[in-house]
Amino acid sequence: QKVLNAMEEPSDNRQKKVVAVVGGGLVGALNACFFAKRGLDVEVxxxxxxxxxAKVVKGRSINLALSHRGRQALKHVGMEEKIVSQGxxxxxxxxxxxxxxxxPIPYGKKSQYILSVDRANLNKQLLTEAETYPNAKLNFDHKLQDWSAEKGLMTFVRSDGTKEHIQADLIVGCDGAFSAIRKQFLRRSRFNYSQTYIPHGYMELTMPPINGEFAxxxxxxxxxxxxxFMMIALPNLDKTFTCTLFMPFDEFEKITTGDQVIEFFQKCFPDSIPLIGADALREDYFRLPAQAMVSVxxxxxxxxxxxVLMGDAAHAVVPFYGQGMNAGFEDxxxxxxxxxxxxxxxAAVLAEYSRVRVPxxxxxxxxxMYNYVEMRAHVNSKWFLFRKHVDNILHFVMPKTIIPLYTMVTFTRTRYHKAVERWQWQDKVINRGLLFSAAGAALxxxxxxxxxPPDVNKLSIPAEKMWSRLAALRSP
Structure with a gap:
């Protein structure tokens, strides 16, 4: 039996807290760095x-878009420059x-950008960084079987059947959308929970380099x-693109043969066929079935x-705003x-964290959810593009008053719910301004x-001229 014992902290005689992070994914590994840097004993x-x-890394592989919130969290543990250099x-x-x-539709100012990063590589880097702290330890092949919220006791089972009993002052659930930690929450009164599968799935395809360069x-x-529906493509360091097709499951299920795949792509994404390759399309489409997406x-x-819950264990989101990882890192x-x-x-920290972070x-x-509709449909709208230009112009003229929603979400740490409130206010003000401008111009x-008033005589056409023009139009 293994028990984590609290140690005395010599600087101020407070008891040194022991933290158990359940889940060694992106948020769990980063959390280990945060807690270890704070001087707490932490085990993942x-x-x-x-x-x-591992020879094969199991799990999701949708490319990640690293932006300001995630970068700020990485910066706090000294990892920003290293990760950015690999994006x-x-x-x-x-x-x-x-x-x-x-x-092209720019994300913001010329200096603003998001980074395409590889999920598996980022996870590996964070785990390695966590191990550099002497007060952090990584435990693999430990599946949570049960735990007690009152005592902080946990039971883990290894693949060989052996069990380990762990005790900690704080248990941090970072074990994903189907969290084992969260199951205990579901048994408790006044815990609200919702899980929604969207009717769309995703499938990944690879666009290889052409003559050693990006296609x-x-x-x-x-x-x-x-x-x-839509397809997106993000660049990788090996000069490939990871293409992700998002589509209703009903549409995926209609395509059952290689020829139907090519026919579908010729109809919907014709310019991508020579870049991905017809033979590769026929094979890759059926390599794995379309995967589901859940919002928690x-x-x-x-x-x-x-x-406490963090990351997908607390708030799994669909990937269309590129904020899943960034929100988890900001946690x-x-x-x-x-x-x-x-x-x-x-006691005070956990209550305040829930109060601040839930909204x-x-x-x-x-x-x-909203951004999926924008990406697959709104970007084709002339009104959407016009409003983008108007928003950007107003932001340039009044940078502190009008800030585009995407800018607030992606390039600042404005609280998400505050960004939504401000966006709704701005949208109302700008639309009214455009309406009044149009009405003013008409008036x-x-x-x-x-x-x-125009001179009617100058504008009118003599009757004989009008009849002669009509006769000319009728003649063969």
Missing amino acids: FESREDIRQ IPMHARMIHSLNGKQS MKPNYLHIWPRNT KCSPYHIGDKC CIVFDEIMEQFNEDL DDHAIADLA GGVFLLIKN
């Missing part, structure tokens, strides 16, 4: 084997129309919007002073800030016509 428990030694900047969306025309311009997030909301995120830095604010009083995570979950035109 991961059900899988060490992905740094590829994407300065804009590149919209692919049916006829093959490509049109398309690399510094863009490429999008093929087709109203009810719950509250509160804590139980007493013993347990870590927000929790650390509250730990500092309340001097590590866990923000619910807001980004809703925004992610101005009417006024000018009244003040300066």
Whole structure:
């Protein structure tokens, strides 16, 4: 039996807290760095084997888009520069129309960009960084079987059947959308939980390099919007693109043969066929079935002073705003800030964390749903593009008053729910301004016509000329 014993902290005689992080994914590994840097004893428990030694890394592989919130969290533990150097900047969306025309839509100012990063590599880097702390330990092949919110006791089972009993002052659930930690929350009164599968699935395809170079311009997030579905492509360091097809499951199920795959792509994404390769399309489409996407909301995120949920365990979101990882990383830095604010009083910290974080995570979950509609349909709308230009111009003229929603979400740490509130206010003000401007222009035109009426005689066409023109039009 293994028991984590609390140690005396010599500097101020407070008891040194022991933290158990359940889940060694992105948020769990980063959290280990945060807690270890704070001087707490931290152990990470991961059900899988060490992905740094595994031949095949299981799990999701949708490319990640690292932006400001995630970078700030990485910066706090000294990892930002290292991760950024291994990412590829994407300065804009590149919209692919049916006829093959490509049109960029910038994300923000010229200096602003998001980074395409590899999920598995990032996870490995964070695990390695966590191991550099002498007060952090990684435990793989440890599957959580049971735990007690009152005592902080946990039971883990290894693949050989052996069990380990662990005790900690704080249990941090970072074990994903189907969290084993969260199951205990579901048994408790006044815990709110919802899980929603969207009717769309995703499938990944690979676009290889052409003559050793990227097949398309690399510094863009490429999008093929087709109203009810879409395909996107993100660049990788090996000069490939990871293409992800998002589509209703009903549509995926209609395609059952290689020829049908090619026929579908010729109809919907014709410019991608020579880039991916017809033979590769026929094979890759059937390599794995379309995968489901789930959105999870719950509250509160804590139980007493013993347990807290973070990352997908607290708020799994669909991937369409590129904020899933960034929101999870921001969980870590927000929790650390509250730990500092309340001097590590866990009862106060956990309650405040739930109060602060729940409305923000619910807001980004809703925004992610909305952005799917924007990416697959709105980007084809002339009104959407016009409003984008108007928003950007107003932001340039009044940078502190009008801030585009995407800018607030992606390039600042404005709280998610505050960004939504501000966006709704701005949208109302701008739309009213455009309406009044249009009405003013129309009234101005009417006024000018009244003040300066046209000479009807000059405008009119003599009857004989009119009849002669009509006769000319009728003649063969």
